[in-house]
Structures are given as structure tokens and as C-alpha cells.
Amino acid sequence: MNLRNAYSMILQETEKVDIAQEIRNLTRADLQQKDNWYKGLALLDHASSGLGENKDEVFAFYKKLVTEGLDFKASVYLSEEDYDTHLNILLVVLEKLAVYFPIIYTQIAFQYREARRSHRNAEKITYYLDKAIDQKVELGIAVKGYFLYYGVLIKEDKEAGLKLLNSSSSLWVKLYKAYISLNIGDTEGILSLIAELKESEDFFLIKSAFVLEGNYYDSIRDEVAAVAVYQTLYQNYQHDYALFRLATMKFASSEDLTVRSEAFAMWKEAFELGTVEAAIHLGYHALPENNGGSSFEEAIHWFELGYLYNNAFAAYRLALIYLYVPEFINGEKGLHYLDVAITDGSADALIEKAEVLLDGAVVQKDEQAGLELLRKAVEDKLPYAMNRLGYFYEEGILVGDADVEKALSFYEQAAELNFPAGINNSGRIYRYGVAGEPDQEKARTYFEKGVEMGSPYAMTELAFMYEDGTIVKDLQQSFDLFKRAAEMDYAFAIHATGTYLENAYHTESPDHEAAFSWYKRGAELKDVNCTFETGRCYRFGIGVQEDPDQAIAYYQHAAEGGNPKAMVELGLCYEHEYGVAFDAQKAFDYMQSAAEQNYYYGAYKLGYYYMHGLITQDSEKGLEWFHKAAEAGYPHAMVEIGDYYMYDYDRIDQAEKAFDYYQQAFERDVLHEGLGLCYEYGLGVETNYPEAFKYYEMAANREYILAMYHTGRCYLNGSGVKANPEQAFRWFNDAAQHNNIASQYYTGTLLLTGKGVAMNKEEGLRWLTKAAEENYALAQFELGNCYLMGDGVEEDEEMAMSWFEKAADNGHEKAMKLTGRKRGK
Numbered sequence: 001m002n003l004r005n006a007y008s009m010i011l012q013e014t015e016k017v018d019i020a021q022e023i024r025n026l027t028r029a030d031l032q033q034k035d036n037w038y039k040g041l042a043l044l045d046h047a048s049s050g051l052g053e054n055k056d057e058v059f060a061f062y063k064k065l066v067t068e069g070l071d072f073k074a075s076v077y078l079s080e081e082d083y084d085t086h087l088n089i090l091l092v093v094l095e096k097l098a099v100y101f102p103i104i105y106t107q108i109a110f111q112y113r114e115a116r117r118s119h120r121n122a123e124k125i126t127y128y129l130d131k132a133i134d135q136k137v138e139l140g141i142a143v144k145g146y147f148l149y150y151g152v153l154i155k156e157d158k159e160a161g162l163k164l165l166n167s168s169s170s171l172w173v174k175l176y177k178a179y180i181s182l183n184i185g186d187t188e189g190i191l192s193l194i195a196e197l198k199e200s201e202d203f204f205l206i207k208s209a210f211v212l213e214g215n216y217y218d219s220i221r222d223e224v225a226a227v228a229v230y231q232t233l234y235q236n237y238q239h240d241y242a243l244f245r246l247a248t249m250k251f252a253s254s255e256d257l258t259v260r261s262e263a264f265a266m267w268k269e270a271f272e273l274g275t276v277e278a279a280i281h282l283g284y285h286a287l288p289e290n291n292g293g294s295s296f297e298e299a300i301h302w303f304e305l306g307y308l309y310n311n312a313f314a315a316y317r318l319a320l321i322y323l324y325v326p327e328f329i330n331g332e333k334g335l336h337y338l339d340v341a342i343t344d345g346s347a348d349a350l351i352e353k354a355e356v357l358l359d360g361a362v363v364q365k366d367e368q369a370g371l372e373l374l375r376k377a378v379e380d381k382l383p384y385a386m387n388r389l390g391y392f393y394e395e396g397i398l399v400g401d402a403d404v405e406k407a408l409s410f411y412e413q414a415a416e417l418n419f420p421a422g423i424n425n426s427g428r429i430y431r432y433g434v435a436g437e438p439d440q441e442k443a444r445t446y447f448e449k450g451v452e453m454g455s456p457y458a459m460t461e462l463a464f465m466y467e468d469g470t471i472v473k474d475l476q477q478s479f480d481l482f483k484r485a486a487e488m489d490y491a492f493a494i495h496a497t498g499t500y501l502e503n504a505y506h507t508e509s510p511d512h513e514a515a516f517s518w519y520k521r522g523a524e525l526k527d528v529n530c531t532f533e534t535g536r537c538y539r540f541g542i543g544v545q546e547d548p549d550q551a552i553a554y555y556q557h558a559a560e561g562g563n564p565k566a567m568v569e570l571g572l573c574y575e576h577e578y579g580v581a582f583d584a585q586k587a588f589d590y591m592q593s594a595a596e597q598n599y600y601y602g603a604y605k606l607g608y609y610y611m612h613g614l615i616t617q618d619s620e621k622g623l624e625w626f627h628k629a630a631e632a633g634y635p636h637a638m639v640e641i642g643d644y645y646m647y648d649y650d651r652i653d654q655a656e657k658a659f660d661y662y663q664q665a666f667e668r669d670v671l672h673e674g675l676g677l678c679y680e681y682g683l684g685v686e687t688n689y690p691e692a693f694k695y696y697e698m699a700a701n702r703e704y705i706l707a708m709y710h711t712g713r714c715y716l717n718g719s720g721v722k723a724n725p726e727q728a729f730r731w732f733n734d735a736a737q738h739n740n741i742a743s744q745y746y747t748g749t750l751l752l753t754g755k756g757v758a759m760n761k762e763e764g765l766r767w768l769t770k771a772a773e774e775n776y777a778l779a780q781f782e783l784g785n786c787y788l789m790g791d792g793v794e795e796d797e798e799m800a801m802s803w804f805e806k807a808a809d810n811g812h813e814k815a816m817k818l819t820g821r822k823r824g825k
């Protein structure tokens with residue numbers, strides 16, 4: 001049976017009863033039952049036709065029936081047809097009662113304001129508020145003034161709203177002006193007003209005083225006091241908003257499922273008594289992303305109820321479901337809900353529709369319409385839109401040519417509204433001079449503001465300013481800012497924090513354990529740089545025990561994430577058999593991947609592999625990759641190119657080209673024997689023996705082995721420096737220890753002759769033999785002479801001839817003459 005017929009029957013039945021007695025008998029508990037509530041409405045309907053001595057009793061019953069949320073509870077789940085019947089009957093009854101109690105005109109206005117979307121009527125709201133005002137109802141003045149001030153279903157007119165509010169000094173007006181003050185953070189005088197309101201004899205004012213008090217304690221974040229107020233409000237007045245706030249604080253206080261289940265039940269009851277926001281909480285926490293489930297059905301159920309009762313956020317969330325959740329995607333439906341949410345004042349929906357039209361993934365792309373919505377959002381003072389338009393102007397997207405100055409103006413507008421991205425972008429533009437000359441003071445001001453607002457990007461940029469001395473060089477301050485951003489899981493700052501701790505940039509001693517801990521935290525957040533660093537720590541035992549398996553695993557994760565350093569390290573692991581078996585192809589492939597990302601060391605190693613034939617030798621490709629690494633400023637690649645020409649790998653006889661490459665490398669503080677050779681033999685530069693010696697010795701002091709050999713040779717022969725056999729032996733001996741064969745030969749001969757060192761024929765013969773066994777012809781010939789002459793060994797012509805033969809095989813001219821050879825092998 002529909003409500004119209006059911007109510008007619010109830011109305012007939014109540015004609016026969018003692019209305020006054022029935023009104024007295026119906027308790028709040030009774031009225032929570034829908035059938036009893038409509039019986040109560042029928043009784044009120046009869047009573048409103050002619051009030052007698054029981055006028056006050058009828059008004060008290062009206063308050064219980066209509067002003068405590070029970071009217072909403074009775075109608076909340078009705079069909080549209082029955083809801084229409086419900087509202088029409090209720091409004092007729094209220095209209096009749098308002099003749100006797102003019103304050104009820106404000107209740108009629110509230111009914112139209114809180115009605116379902118299909119029945120909400122702004123004109124009726126204004127009409128009945130005006131009727132209340134005409135009847136000198138102070139609540140009507142207060143409510144209309146407030147609605148005008150904020151544009152609640154009436155065109156916003158702050159001036160007119162304040163004028164109306166200032167036309168009265170009633171407690172109702174003071175109450176609504178107090179809410180305006182609270183909304184701008186002005187709490188002065190609120191508590192004294194609350195005390196004054198509680199002294200009133202007006203039931204509605206006293207109840208409203210407790211609501212204001214709860215809001216006051218919410219605004220100053222005194223949860224204990226707020227809970228106490230809302231508990232009193234609910235216990236004494238069964239107030240739906242108090243129940244909603246108690247549920248919300250209960251939910252936030254614990255992750256215990258039982259506690260949260262209680263909060264859900266309280267939200268449901270609060271919604272059924274008229275707090276629509278409670279349905280939004282139920283819908284939001286029913287989303288799979290928030291409850292760990294997979295179904296959207298319950299969330300949709302609550303959001304649809306919120307939408308039914310005019311909640312913009314509910315419409316916005318429904319739009320998101322229909323736009324983006326695969327099993328529900330319906331572009332037309334999604335846009336409908338966005339449009340409704342926009343009409344209801346949702347800034348999020350306005351922005352979302354702009355982005356949906358710009359993207360075109362779910363609905364037909366319309367970039368110009370999306371752009372116009374962003375412009376409208378800017379007019380509405382929405383900082384996200386300001387920042388987004390700033391980005392478009394900076395990049396020249398949809399707005400013609402890039403205009404960084406205009407972009408900056410939008411960024412700064414967003415920054416003025418404390419939008420973090422606007423603050424960050426304004427600081428960035430000034431810091432790096434994107435719009436012209438850098439302005440470090442303005443950059444600092446913006447980044448400091450960003451830090452105050454908790455922006456990890458701003459913290460990081462300000463840290464850089466302390467690091468590079470833009471403000472004043474203060475590495476401790478820099479570290480503190482990096483660490484603060486790192487604690488917010490900002491990946492770049494996590495990496496920087498680890499780097500500071502590892503290298504002790506800000507303190508006297510490194511803290512490798514702490515550095516590793518930060519790198520690992522970043523790795524757990526899937527940051528590829530921190531993942532690489534974690535692998536490096538495991539590789540080299542930095543802050544954690546060396547673990548090849550873990551090192552390889554983290555390197556692989558970082559490489560899969562595109563980190564070229566990790567690719568290089570994996571290549572080196574396969575090249576040098578660290579934690580894995582030697583695999584030339586894998587080493588080559590990892591280096592190639594890094595090189596293709598323009599990582600200089602990957603290019604260098606790939607060039608090395610090609611030049612020296614890890615898999616196949618290809619000088620042309622080797623040079624190509626060496627040049628790429630050299631162009632990136634890597635000096636060892638310059639040395640390799642120099643070596644290609646100096647040692648004439650491809651027999652092109654262009655050794656003079658080596659000098660420029662060696663010189664470029666030296667300017668970047670990398671040096672080996674190459675520059676010395678150029679000066680000694682006049683390759684690409686005039687011959688200059690002292691210069692040659694200078695560069696040989698410099699390189700030797702950097703432990704380049706060939707440079708040690710050449711330095712020893714200069715000291716031995718007095719080339720570019722005064723002859724000094726002692727220094728010659730020192731350098732030859734150092735190089736010999738590092739397996740330089742020529743130096744082993746000279747070390748042996750000097751020991752045999754006692755030149756520059758105490759004679760030691762046994763040791764000398766050991767070094768000569770070592771060099772001779774490596775097919776060094778001079779050593780073989782000299783060793784032959786030792787056996788022939790019995791120098792340090794017993795004479796042995798057969799052994800002597802054996803070494804002469806070997807020296808002849810290796811092209812030693814005197815040995816070939818002795819053995820009758822015309823050429824070596």
C-alpha cells in the first residue's frame with residue numbers, strides 16, 4: 001500500500017481518539033517507529049485545525065515529532081512517490097501550525113532546504129524565511145542573513161547578509177554570527193555567548209548552544225571537551241549531529257574492528273536522523289581502497305543516499321566510480337554526477353571534469369572545454385586550477401607559446417592561497433631563473449613558506465640552498481631539512497639523508513649503519529636510486545655485512561626500474577665474477593642498457609668492451625662510445641681515445657692525435673703515461689724531455705704502472721732529469737712488483753750490477769727469470785749471458801743457448817746473430 005492510502009486510513013482512525021491524550025502517550029521511542037510517526041503526524045494534523053487550551057502541548061509535540069530528526073527517519077528510505085506524499089502532507093500540517101507559531105515558517109524553509117534533490121526549492125526557502133521575518137521571528141532573520149552571507153541556495157551577497165544580521169541583536173543572530181566568526185578562526189567571545197545561550201528559556205536556543213560549543217571545541221582541537229559536549233547533547237536532545245561527531249571521533253580513535261563497527265552503527269543512526277554527512281562517511285569507508293575489500297556496492301548504496309539528499313561530495317564520489325572503476329565505467333553517468341556536484345558547489349568535481357575532458361580517456365576529449373573549466377575554477381579562486389594553468393603556460397600547452405611570466409603569476413596566485421604546489425613552483429621559478437634572472441631571496445621566502453606548510457619538496461630545495469651556500473653554507477641545516485623531508489617518505493630526501501650520513505658531510509664521523517637504514521627505507525618505497533644504494537651497501541659492506549646475493553638482488557630491482565648505475569654494477573659483477581659466474585654477454589648487455597640511457601660510465605665500459613674485444617673487437621664502435629663518454633666529460637674515455645691513437649690499434653699512424661685527448665683528460669685531473677710519451681717523442685707537441693719526465697713522474701705518483709716504468713727509465717738514462725740510478729731502481733722495483741715486465745727486467749739488471757742498489761745477484765736473477773718467462777726478449781738475452789759467463793749462476797752453455805734461442809724467437813737482434821737467425825718467429 002502506498003503512503004497516501006496508508007496515511008488516509010491513519011487519519012480516519014485518529015478522528016475517533018482523544019487527540020490530547022494520544023499526544024501525551026506517544027514517546028520519542030514510539031515515534032522512532034515509522035507507523036507511530038505517521039500516527040503522530042495525523043494527530044498533529046487534526047490538532048492544527050483548531051488549537052485550544054492545549055496549544056503549548058501541541059507545540060511541544062511538534063518539536064518532538066519534527067525538530068529532532070524523526071521526520072527524516074520516517075521518510076529516509078521511502079520511494080519517490082511516497083516521499084512526495086510525505087513531504088506534501090508534512091508541509092500542509094506545518095503551514096497550518098505556523099499560523100499559531102510563526103517560528104514554524106523557518107522550519108518549513110528548513111524542510112525545503114533539507115528535502116531530497118527532487119523537492120528542494122530555493123524560492124520556497126526564501127519565501128518562508130521572509131514570512132518568518134515578517135512575523136518578527138528572530139530565527140528567520142538570523143538564518144536568511146547567514147544564507148545570504150554564504151550563498152546557501154540563495155545568491156551570495158555578503159553585504160546584504162551582514163546588513164540583515166546587524167539589524168538585530170537577538171540571541172539567534174548572535175548565534176549565527178558566531179558561526180561566521182568560527183569559520184574564519186575567530187573564537188573570541190564564543191564561550192561567553194554559549195553561556196548566555198544556555199541561560200535562555202528557549203528550547204531551540206539551548207540545544208543550539210551545545211551544538212555551537214561542540215563546534216568551538218572542534219575548531220580548537222580539544223577532543224576531550226568536544227566529546228563531553230556531544231555526549232551531553234546526544235543524551236539530552238538525541239541530536240543527530242552530536243551522534244555523527246561522536247561516531248567520527250570513535251572511528252579515528254582506534255583501528256579495532258569492534259570499535260569501528262560501533263562507529264558505523266552510530267553513523268547509520270545519525271544519517272537516519274538527518275545528518276547526511278554520515279552517509280558520506282559510511283560510503284567512503286566502504287570503498288575497497290579503505291576497507292581492504294573488493295566490492296563497491298555498499299559504497300555506491302551510501303553515496304546514492306547522500307546524492308539523494310543533495311550532498312555534493314556524494315555526487316563527486318559516484319562520478320569517480322562511474323568514470324574509473326572498470327566494472328562500473330559509464331562516461332555519460334559519470335559526467336552527469338560531475339555536473340550535479342559542480343552545480344552543488346564541489347570544487348573537486350569542477351577540477352575533475354576539466355581533467356576528464358583534457359584527458360579524453362573515459363569521455364570524448366574536449367581540450368578547450370577542459371581549459372575553460374580550469375579558467376572558471378581560477379575565477380572561483382581554486383588554487384589547483386591556478387597551479388595547473390601555470391603549468392600549461394610554462395610548457396606552452398593549449399595556450400599558444402610558452403609564457404613563463406604568466407605561468408609564474410598563476411603559481412603565485414595559488415601560493416597566496418597556501419597551495420603547496422603553487423608555493424613550490426613559485427620558489428622553483430625564482431631559484432633557477434626560469435622566467436629570467438634568478439631571485440634567491442624570493443625563492444627562499446617561498447621555500448620557507450613551503451617548509452612551514454610541511455612540503456617535502458620545499459624542504460629539499462631549501463636544503464640545497466644551504467648546501468650550495470645560496471643562503472649561507474650550512475650542511476647541518478641542509479641535513480636537518482633533508483631528514484625532515486625523508487621522514488615524510490620523500491624519496492629524493494631519503495637518498496640525500498643516506499648520502500650525508502654515509503659521507504659525513506655535516507658531521508665529523510660517518511654513520512654507515514644509519515645511512516644503510518635510510519637507503520633500505522627508500523628501497524622499500526620502490527625508489528630506484530635508494531634500491532641501487534642498498535645494493536651497493538650489500539656489495540661493499542657499507543653499514544651492513546657484505547652479501548653478494550642481496551647486492552645482486554637489489555641491483556637487479558634497481559636495473560629493472562631503469563637505474564643505469566645498477567646496470568653498470570651488474571655488468572661489472574658478471575665481468576669480475578662477483579656473486580655470479582662470469583658471463584661476457586650479460587656484462588655487455590647491462591653496459592649497453594646503461595649506455596643507451598646516456599650514462600657516461602656505461603658508454604665508457606661499452607666502448608672498452610668493443611675496443612678490447614670482450615665479445616668481439618670493433619674499434620669503430622669502441623671509439624663511438626668512448627666519444628659519447630668523453631662528451632659527457634668522463635676523462636678516462638679521453639685517455640682511451642688517446643691510447644687508441646698512441647698505440648695505433650688499427651695501424652693508421654696518427655699518434656699525434658693522442659695529445660689533445662690526453663691533455664683534455666689531464667685538465668680533468670686524470671693522467672697516465674700518455675702525455676709524457678707525447679712530449680718525449682714529439683707527438684702532437686714539440687719534443688720536450690723535461691716536460692715528458694714531469695708528466696711521467698706525476699702519473700707515477702698516482703700509481704700508474706707504465707708511468708712508473710717510464711719515470712725509472714728517465715732517471716736511469718738522464719732523460720729530462722739528472723741521472724739518478726737510485727731513483728731509477730726505486731721506480732723500476734715499484735713497477736716490477738705490479739708485474740710490469742720491462743721494469744722486472746731493469747730491476748734484475750740493476751740488482752745484478754749493483755747500480756742504484758746494493759748488488760744482489762740472486763734477487764737480480766729472480767727478476768730476470770720472471771721477465772724472461774714472460775717472453776721479454778731483453779731479459780731472455782741477458783739471462784743467456786748470465787749462464788754463458790757464469791754470472792750469478794753456474795756456467796751452462798746449453799742453458800745459455802736455450803735463452804738466446806728464445807730471445808731470437810722474439811726478435812732480439814744480437815740473439816739472432818748469435819744463433820744465426822735472420823729473423824725471429
